Each structure stands twice: as C-alpha cells, then as structure tokens.
Amino acid sequence: METIGLIVPCYNEEPSIKIFYDEVERVFSEMHANHVDYNHEYWFINDGSSDNTLEEIKKLRENDENVHYVSFSRNFGKESAMSAGLENVGGDYVAVMDVDLQDPPALLPQMIKYIKEDDYDVVGCVQKSRKQNFVRAFLSSSFYKVINKMSDVEIKQNVRDYRLMTRQYVDNVLKLTEYNRFTKGIFSWVGFKTKYIEYDGVERAAGESHWSLYQLLEYSLEGIVDFSDVPLKVATWVGGVSFFLSLIGLIFVILRAILFGGSVSGWPSLVSIILLINGVQLFCLGIVGNYIGKIYLETKHRPKYIVKEKK
Structure with missing residues (x-):
C-alpha cells in the first residue's frame, strides 16, 4: 500500500x-x-x-x-x-x-x-x-x-x-x-x-x-532577491541615468558661466540635487548590499536548522 x-x-x-x-x-x-x-x-x-x-x-x-x-x-x-x-x-x-x-x-x-x-x-x-x-x-x-x-x-x-x-x-x-x-x-x-x-x-x-506585516514584507523582499537579479539591473540603470543627467547639468553650468558669467545664486537647489543624487547612490548600494549579504550567508555553509530532538 x-x-x-x-x-x-x-x-x-x-x-x-x-x-x-x-x-x-x-x-x-x-x-x-x-x-x-x-x-x-x-x-x-x-x-x-x-x-x-x-x-x-x-x-x-x-x-x-x-x-x-x-x-x-x-x-x-x-x-x-x-x-x-x-x-x-x-x-x-x-x-x-x-x-x-x-x-x-x-x-x-x-x-x-x-x-x-x-x-x-x-x-x-x-x-x-x-x-x-x-x-x-x-x-x-x-x-x-x-x-x-x-x-x-x-x-x-x-x-x-x-x-x-x-x-x-x-x-x-x-x-x-x-x-x-x-x-x-x-x-x-x-x-x-x-x-x-x-x-x-x-x-x-x-x-x-x-506573521506580522513587517515579517511579510521582509519575506516578500527575500523572494524577489532570491529569484531575480532585476533589482541589480535597476540599480545599474538608475546609476547610469543619474550620471548622464549630472553630466548634462555640468555642461550646462560651464556654458552658462562662459556665456553669462558666474553666479552664487541657486545654492539651495544645488544642495537639493546633491542630496538627491546621494540618496540614489545609497539606494543602489542598498540593493547591491542585499545581494552581497545573501552571498555572505551562503558562503558560511551554516546548517539551515539545528535538531535538538527527533523521533
């Protein structure tokens, strides 16, 4: 049977x-x-x-x-x-x-x-x-x-x-x-x-x-990281786009200084842009860090559980 x-x-x-x-x-x-x-x-x-x-x-x-x-x-x-x-x-x-x-x-x-x-x-x-x-x-x-x-x-x-x-x-x-x-x-x-x-x-x-709401959110993130490398690709694209936009902004500032002269005005917006870019960088580092953390745990080769008693 x-x-x-x-x-x-x-x-x-x-x-x-x-x-x-x-x-x-x-x-x-x-x-x-x-x-x-x-x-x-x-x-x-x-x-x-x-x-x-x-x-x-x-x-x-x-x-x-x-x-x-x-x-x-x-x-x-x-x-x-x-x-x-x-x-x-x-x-x-x-x-x-x-x-x-x-x-x-x-x-x-x-x-x-x-x-x-x-x-x-x-x-x-x-x-x-x-x-x-x-x-x-x-x-x-x-x-x-x-x-x-x-x-x-x-x-x-x-x-x-x-x-x-x-x-x-x-x-x-x-x-x-x-x-x-x-x-x-x-x-x-x-x-x-x-x-x-x-x-x-x-x-x-x-x-x-x-199961708390936080545990469910953490479990969902685990699933996405374990079965997809798309977040890493997103981080790459976000970094690339940020660099491209920053380069355009730099060229604009240089041309404006050459054609119209320098100016100390606009520093609040400049600080805001710097904080925005830094935030994007930290976001991308967080994604990469999550994957590195997974690799770190895998390389330890720890058991998934420890048995105290079995029958």
Missing part, C-alpha cells in the same frame, strides 16, 4: 495540534470507507516553540507510531521547518500542510485523484477568498505582480504552501540546497506537471497568526 507523508510545521501551535490530527484522521477514515486506501505518516516540525507544542505532539506519538517529530534548538523560521520536513519525510507522496487547518485536509482525496488519474506531479492550492485588511491585500497582490515581472519562473497569486507532491518531485526539490530559501519560488523553479485547485479561505482552527 502506498504511503502519504504529511509535513506539518509548528510554531507555538499548542491548541491546534490535536484538532489537526483528529481532522486528518477523519479524512483518511472516510477515504478508507470509500475504498481509497493509503498509509499515512506525520512529520511535525517543532520550530522552537515556547509553549507546549512539543508536549502535545509527544502525546500523539504515544498512541500512534506513525507520528514523528523533529524539534529545533530554537526558532529558525518556516522555510527551515519545511526544509527539515522534506529531508526527513518518507512516503510515495508528500504533502505540506499548516497545522491551523487553513489548509483543509478534506482536499487531500481530490489532490490524490489528480496525481493518480491525470498524471500530475504536484497539486497545489490557491485561496479564492481570504479575510484580510486592505493594506495586506494590496501588498500581497502587488508582490505577486512584481515578482512575476522580474523572475523567470511564475508564482501563482495566493498560492499556499499546501501541496501534494510525488516522490520524484520532492527528490528534485531537495537538490536545491541553498541556505536562503523561498520555497514558493523553489517549488515553481523545479517545474514538472502542476495542477492548482482553488478553495475558499477558512479561519484558523485555534490560536493566532504569527
């Missing part, structure tokens, strides 16, 4: 663990009743939680040997948690799911059907609707438009990390070993035949979201 491995990143999700487990078990029981039989195993990744998340996972482990966990020494972030899950999970098929049930387990039978009957390598999920404020909605929409213009790979708007993948697909994702990871981009970069299914967004089963 084929096995589905479930990767479940967790950070301070104590109230959600048991609710998630019960819902997944219900879905697989219904599949069994409909003569769709798969073994399944859980890989909970405890990302340095400060609550009793790990204890809740251990309780499940006591009663179900198919429950496994990896517990980090500290919080390394969701990207590292998903990476740990992919590196440890077994099974013929692998699913990445959020423990808060915003990724409905009830979609699994449909996802399996697309892979088995329509020969897809991966089935991803896209939220059709989601309750969020105007600022977040605008920034999210803008991010996908920008990154798809800049990147060589297309990342579908509102796509979730929730997806079901074949073992071949997972093995190829694992070949990408970079330290700086933007998994949505990595999933798109490896290619393969992909199907997206849409569903209405649902509320968290318990607990609260740990």
Whole structure:
C-alpha cells in the first residue's frame, strides 16, 4: 500500500495540534470507507516553540507510531521547518500542510485523484477568498505582480504552501540546497506537471497568526532577491541615468558661466540635487548590499536548522 507523508510545521501551535490530527484522521477514515486506501505518516516540525507544542505532539506519538517529530534548538523560521520536513519525510507522496487547518485536509482525496488519474506531479492550492485588511491585500497582490515581472519562473497569486507532491518531485526539490530559501519560488523553479485547485479561505482552527506585516514584507523582499537579479539591473540603470543627467547639468553650468558669467545664486537647489543624487547612490548600494549579504550567508555553509530532538 502506498504511503502519504504529511509535513506539518509548528510554531507555538499548542491548541491546534490535536484538532489537526483528529481532522486528518477523519479524512483518511472516510477515504478508507470509500475504498481509497493509503498509509499515512506525520512529520511535525517543532520550530522552537515556547509553549507546549512539543508536549502535545509527544502525546500523539504515544498512541500512534506513525507520528514523528523533529524539534529545533530554537526558532529558525518556516522555510527551515519545511526544509527539515522534506529531508526527513518518507512516503510515495508528500504533502505540506499548516497545522491551523487553513489548509483543509478534506482536499487531500481530490489532490490524490489528480496525481493518480491525470498524471500530475504536484497539486497545489490557491485561496479564492481570504479575510484580510486592505493594506495586506494590496501588498500581497502587488508582490505577486512584481515578482512575476522580474523572475523567470511564475508564482501563482495566493498560492499556499499546501501541496501534494510525488516522490520524484520532492527528490528534485531537495537538490536545491541553498541556505536562503523561498520555497514558493523553489517549488515553481523545479517545474514538472502542476495542477492548482482553488478553495475558499477558512479561519484558523485555534490560536493566532504569527506573521506580522513587517515579517511579510521582509519575506516578500527575500523572494524577489532570491529569484531575480532585476533589482541589480535597476540599480545599474538608475546609476547610469543619474550620471548622464549630472553630466548634462555640468555642461550646462560651464556654458552658462562662459556665456553669462558666474553666479552664487541657486545654492539651495544645488544642495537639493546633491542630496538627491546621494540618496540614489545609497539606494543602489542598498540593493547591491542585499545581494552581497545573501552571498555572505551562503558562503558560511551554516546548517539551515539545528535538531535538538527527533523521533
């Protein structure tokens, strides 16, 4: 019998663990009743939680040997948690799911059907609707438009990390070993035949979201830098245009001095122009510095996470 491995990143999700487990078990029981039989195993990744998340996972482990966990020494972030899950999970098929049930387990039978009957390598999920404020909605929409213009790979708007993948697909994702990871981009970069299914967004089963607006903005910037060199090209063009305009201005000043004589008037505008040019230079240096920082972290060859406990 084929096995589905479930990767479940967790950070301070104590109230959600048991609710998630019960819902997944219900879905697989219904599949069994409909003569769709798969073994399944859980890989909970405890990302340095400060609550009793790990204890809740251990309780499940006591009663179900198919429950496994990896517990980090500290919080390394969701990207590292998903990476740990992919590196440890077994099974013929692998699913990445959020423990808060915003990724409905009830979609699994449909996802399996697309892979088995329509020969897809991966089935991803896209939220059709989601309750969020105007600022977040605008920034999210803008991010996908920008990154798809800049990147060589297309990342579908509102796509979730929730997806079901074949073992071949997972093995190829694992070949990408970079330290700086933007998994949505990595999933798109490896290619393969992909199907997206849409569903209405649902509320968290318990607990609260740990993603602040600042963290989302930082994550978006990470994605753009990791999967595009367009910002570097923009910096080059901005620098070139600034130099060209400055050269024209210099020629104009020299000609005016020769033809009409010098003048001390206009120094406020001159100072403003100098500050503007310096601002452009610092902006370009910031872009270059961001890429250099990424290179610096890659060359350190630090592990993406450190495991404190595993079973």
